[in-house]
Amino acid sequence: MSDAILSLRGLRKSFGPTEIIRGVDLDILHGERHAVIGPNGAGKSTLFHLISGQLKPSAGRITFDGQPIAGRSPQAINHLGLARSFQITNIFPKLTVHENLRLAVMRPRGLQYTFWRFIDRDAETRRQTERLLELVRLQRRASTLAGEMSYSEQRSLEIAMTLACDPKLILLDEPMAGMNNEETAYTAGLIREVTKGRALLIVEHDMEVVFSLSDRVTVLVYGQPIATGSPDEIRNNAAVKEAYLGEEVAA
Template sequence: MTQGILSLRGLRKSFGDTEIIRGVDLDLVPGERHALIGPNGAGKSTVFHLVSGHLKPSGGNVVFDGRDITGQSPQAINRQGLARSFQITNIFPKLTVFENLRLAVMRPHGLQYNVWSLVDRHPRAREGAERLLEQVRLQHRAQTIAGEMSYSEQRSLEIAMTLASDPKVILLDEPMAGMSNEETAYTADLIREACRGRTLLIVEHDMKVVFALGDRISVLVYGQVIATGTPQEIRGNAAVREAYLGEEVAA
């Protein structure tokens, strides 16, 4: 089996006496789209917080690209090539789309705090922003104020900002939340296209998206992974249907 680019081993997280994550083992192989699903309260977002450094584990390890990153800061983890988007759109709403992307491109070089004085000296930032605009199909929105765009367009912008650091692994936390069916289909196709060749870990509640987009799926129930497999294997897993999917997926 191909060596995992992201591996969780015995990952645990407790808040006081309450154990939320109870020994999660998970491996992502390079280039796969891996969906993490489960009922509300299963601990999916907590896993994302632990992997991305926003929470420190109570036990276990997170290994990324052969290095143990357990307990490191989000900034240190991001610099090593792991990027994350959040459930709530994380953009600069009063800046244009192009300005958002230019800032995102400059950030890995430590230039974001001097952006207004330095930006014209860094044509690569402009070129990088233009490439990202094309990747997420927002060329026509370059000079639009980000906060004035539709929700799905703002999510597209956030995906582009996540790509700006050229990450090896991307965590997408409910990227289709709050979207119409048409917006969901468009965004799923955009993710497939813009993130081609990158490793994705996706939390998503829309089962049609999960089964269409995921190469493999892991099911988290009460803080434990009860199954991992291809979409077909997960569909046919009786324990998964009983614990979470029910007849919705069987149908």
């Protein structure tokens, strides 16, 4: 599809004789928020690993922003403008919020950790770090150790770190996991705000978040998409109800 930022064609992944991803064709459009849902063991995290370079596909093509990326390293894919956060927070708990973000800003600019003592003199690094702090509303927590913050604040920090490379596509893997209702609502609003103008691919189990946040939804079952459509189309799809959503959708 010509307006796709990410295209998957015939994507497969096997571990020995076990095929986890069994032929995925999927397009993620420029600027859209696209959710992937499915039961446990459907292959959602494996799919993310393939897209972001943690795993190499057994077969098929992955094209990002017009370039083939299947088999490239995570670093090379990130440099093209694809950023990912994981199910488990990927922060430095013994560094402050500001220091975590400063490291994230330094990385795509090719600045080494040996410049740490001098980096505060760099106006562009300071400017970008402060912008990200403001974007995720963590200005008041800048000097707090990341490991001392609440889980939702840590996820906000990780989202800010993901944005440090100014990505064209963001992959979020279960960002609401372990949150209460208030934290979930806050994080969903934050994701909606910071992904304006960017493509988002998200794996999430909270159906309320999925249906309120996404432009389109793909349902993955046993490593294959069984439906892709708008939230209303997925909510009312009989095959999806039978295979995954069941009475939750009706409710």
